[in-house]
Amino acid sequence: GAGVSQSPSNKVTEKGKDVELRCDPISGHTALYWYRQRLGQGLEFLIYFQGNSAPDKSGLPSDRFSAERTGESVSTLTIQRTQQEDSAVYLCASSYKLDSLYEQYFGPGTRLTVT
Amino acid sequence: KNEVEQSPQNLTAQEGEFITINCSYSVGISALHWLQQHPGGGIVSLFMLSSGKKKHGRLIATINIQEKHSSLHITASHPRDSAVYICAVGSQGGSEKLVFGKGTKLTVNP
Numbered sequence: 001g002a003g004v005s006q007s008p009s010n011k012v013t014e015k016g017k018d019v020e021l022r023c024d025p026i027s028g029h030t031a032l033y034w035y036r037q038r039l040g041q042g043l044e045f046l047i048y049f050q051g052n053s054a055p056d057k058s059g060l061p062s063d064r065f066s067a068e069r070t071g072e073s074v075s076t077l078t079i080q081r082t083q084q085e086d087s088a089v090y091l092c093a094s095s096y097k098l099d100s101l102y103e104q105y106f107g108p109g110t111r112l113t114v115t
Numbered sequence: 116k117n118e119v120e121q122s123p124q125n126l127t128a129q130e131g132e133f134i135t136i137n138c139s140y141s142v143g144i145s146a147l148h149w150l151q152q153h154p155g156g157g158i159v160s161l162f163m164l165s166s167g168k169k170k171h172g173r174l175i176a177t178i179n180i181q182e183k184h185s186s187l188h189i190t191a192s193h194p195r196d197s198a199v200y201i202c203a204v205g206s207q208g209g210s211e212k213l214v215f216g217k218g219t220k221l222t223v224n225p
Contacts, residue, residue, distance in 0.1 A: 033212060043201070043215040056212060089156060095211070102211040104148070106158040 002026065004107035006092050012113045013082055021077045021110045025094030031102055032075050033095070034067055037109075038088040046090075049075060082114045118142050121202050121216035128223050134189040136219045138202030141183065148213060149176050149187050150201040158201075161187070192223045 005024045013019050025032050034046040045059035049069040060066070064082075069075040079086055089109040095102040120139045128134055138147070149161040162169050162176040164185075169176050173192075178185040189196055199220050203213040 031211065035213075042217040043203070043213070045212045045214065048212045050211075059212070091158065102146075102205065103160055103163045104213065105160065106150075108157055111156075 004092055004094050004105050006090075006107040006110050008110060009108065010111045010113075012115060015084060015114055016081055018078065018080045019082055019112065021079075021090050021112070023075045023077070023092030023094075023107060025073070025075070025092070026096075026105055028072075029094035029096045029105070030072055031095045032069055033093045033104065034075070034077050035091045035093065036088045037091060043091065046077070079112075082112075084114050087112055087114045117217070118214050119202055119204055119216040121200075121219050123219060124217065125220045126222070128192050128221070130193055130223055130225050132192050132223075134187075134192050134196070134221065134223075136187045136200050136202075136221070138185045138187070138216055139183060140185075140202075140204045140214075142204065142206065142214070144204040144206065145211060146205045147178050147185050148203040148205065149185075150203060152199040152201060152218070154198070161200075189221075192221075194223045194225050197222050 007022045030051050032049045035043045037043045047067045048056040064080045067077045089111050091109045092107040093104040095104040118141050122137050146163050146165045148163050151159045151161050164178050173190045175188040199218040201218045202216040205211045
């Protein structure tokens with residue numbers, strides 16, 4: 001079946017502009033995660049959604065970052081007033097519960113470049 | 116100190132060699148994940164385990180909960196195994212968000 005999809009695949013924006021990144025999870029997956037990977041660095045957690053529960057926003061680096069999720073479907077990550085340090089690959093993952101554990105399926109990512 | 120430590124950071128092997136990548140963690144976890152990131156950037160989940168050992172083809176993952184340590188083994192390595200292997204742990208009793216190690220870059224030469 002279809003995997004996790006993300007759009008756009010690449011985004012170049014000028015410093016100070018707002019950007020919106022989209023994630024379409026696998027149908028039926030209740031949990032959705034956003035991660036960030038800066039060039040040459042490891043993955044960082046940003047935000048987590050699980051059903052109708054309040055999202056875990058503990059990884060968002062500043063108040064310029066926000067995310068929404070509509071029910072158990074699409075999610076958007078918005079970065080306002082982008083800065084050069086926001087340049088990274090933004091990865092989305094979705095998961096379902098298997099034997100009380102959550103296996104995560106990753107999307108291809110959106111490569112964001114802030115000039 | 117990072118919550119998840121991987122070693123080695125880089126590993127070069129000859130085709131056919133047995134590969135071991137290690138991961139140690141310092142927090143309570145619900146599960147440990149081994150991920151593979153290809154040169155193009157795509158991430159694939161290889162294993163998710165909370166105890167014991169799992170095997171899939173030439174890949175074997177083990178975890179020792181008491182020692183907070185996991186290993187990923189690749190038998191009969193092949194150039195197509197060249198990738199970055201990432202250990203990640205899911206936090207206990209909460210969001211299952213992952214905390215990642217910095218990855219091990221594996222290069223298998225023919």
